[in-house]
Amino acid sequence: MGVMALVAAAIVFGLGALGAGIGNGLIVGRALEGISRQPELRGTLQTTMFIGVGLVEAMPVVALVLAFIFFGKA
Amino acid sequence: MFGIHLDLAALLTIGITSIIVLILAISGARRISVANPSKLQNFMEWTVEFVEGIIGSTIGSKHGKGFIALGLTLIMYIFVGNMLGLPFSIVTEDHVAWWKSPTADIAVTGALTVIVIFLSHYLGITRNTKHYFAHYFEYKGAMLILHLIEVVSKPLTLAFRLYGNIYAGEIMISVILGAGWYGFAPLAVWQGFSVFVGAIQAFVFTMLTMVYISQTLIHEEGH
Numbered sequence: 488m489g490v491m492a493l494v495a496a497a498i499v500f501g502l503g504a505l506g507a508g509i510g511n512g513l514i515v516g517r518a519l520e521g522i523s524r525q526p527e528l529r530g531t532l533q534t535t536m537f538i539g540v541g542l543v544e545a546m547p548v549v550a551l552v553l554a555f556i557f558f559g560k561a
Numbered sequence: 562m563f564g565i566h567l568d569l570a571a572l573l574t575i576g577i578t579s580i581i582v583l584i585l586a587i588s589g590a591r592r593i594s595v596a597n598p599s600k601l602q603n604f605m606e607w608t609v610e611f612v613e614g615i616i617g618s619t620i621g622s623k624h625g626k627g628f629i630a631l632g633l634t635l636i637m638y639i640f641v642g643n644m645l646g647l648p649f650s651i652v653t654e655d656h657v658a659w660w661k662s663p664t665a666d667i668a669v670t671g672a673l674t675v676i677v678i679f680l681s682h683y684l685g686i687t688r689n690t691k692h693y694f695a696h697y698f699e700y701k702g703a704m705l706i707l708h709l710i711e712v713v714s715k716p717l718t719l720a721f722r723l724y725g726n727i728y729a730g731e732i733m734i735s736v737i738l739g740a741g742w743y744g745f746a747p748l749a750v751w752q753g754f755s756v757f758v759g760a761i762q763a764f765v766f767t768m769l770t771m772v773y774i775s776q777t778l779i780h781e782e783g784h
Binding site: 537538541542544546551552555 | 718721722724728732762764768769
């Protein structure tokens with residue numbers, strides 16, 4: 488049970504980090520494109536980008552908490 | 562095992578957060594001057610305008626006047642709560658924690674979520690009754706299952722987003738502290754990042770509150 492818990496922690500957070508990386512990358516990339524197209528919308532786009540990052544990071548952060556729980560049980 | 566666990570650290574820090582927000586708000590509103598505003602007054606005015614901006618882009622200034630107090634309370638309380646656990650953490654023997662961020666406890670974030678979700682449903686049912694219930698059966702019931710999933714997942718994600726971000730940040734602090742003096746620079750970097758994350762999460766929570774309220778309260782034409 489000990490080893491499986493560690494493997495579970497690693498998988499849970501690894502996949503979560505992958506999702507966070509891809510998601511955030513897409514968000515910030517599109518925001519950058521938008522800013523380059525319309526520099527006057529910079530404030531709005533930046534704000535929306537941060538909201539998007541906060542939303543997307545929710546699941547990977549829950550995965551992090553789960554990983555700590557598994558890690559503690561190992 | 563039946564019993565209600567009262568987390569002492571959570572209760573203590575909830576009270577302290579409330580007191581800090583109260584002191585900030587009251588001192589910011591004291592001796593208001595138009596020509597010569599104090600720094601705190603400026604800061605509070607900026608915060609109020611910020612919340613008005615959030616409400617303006619979601620509910621709209623016409624219906625949203627009454628929600629400024631809610632938004633202001635939420636953003637200040639959550640921000641102060643997120644910052645509280647960063648300077649220090651007091652853990653005595655037998656792993657009894659006496660000090661942590663109140664928002665690092667699922668009970669506290671769950672309570673905030675319950676308030677907000679209850680408010681959005683209550684406002685939808687009392688002020689917007691016809692459209693609120695019609696909303697569920699749009700597109701001849703095809704959206705029903707999606708809406709039901711939404712009803713369950715909105716509170717869950719709202720609570721867990723805030724809880725996970727702050728709790729994971731605190732755990733990371735204790736992990737970095739395990740490295741002793743080598744962890745000095747990483748700790749400084751991580752504290753800075755945690756301040757940033759705390760601010761973002763307070764903003765996202767408030768923004769999502771306003772979005773959920775606007776979804777049940779406001780009925781746009783052409784739906």
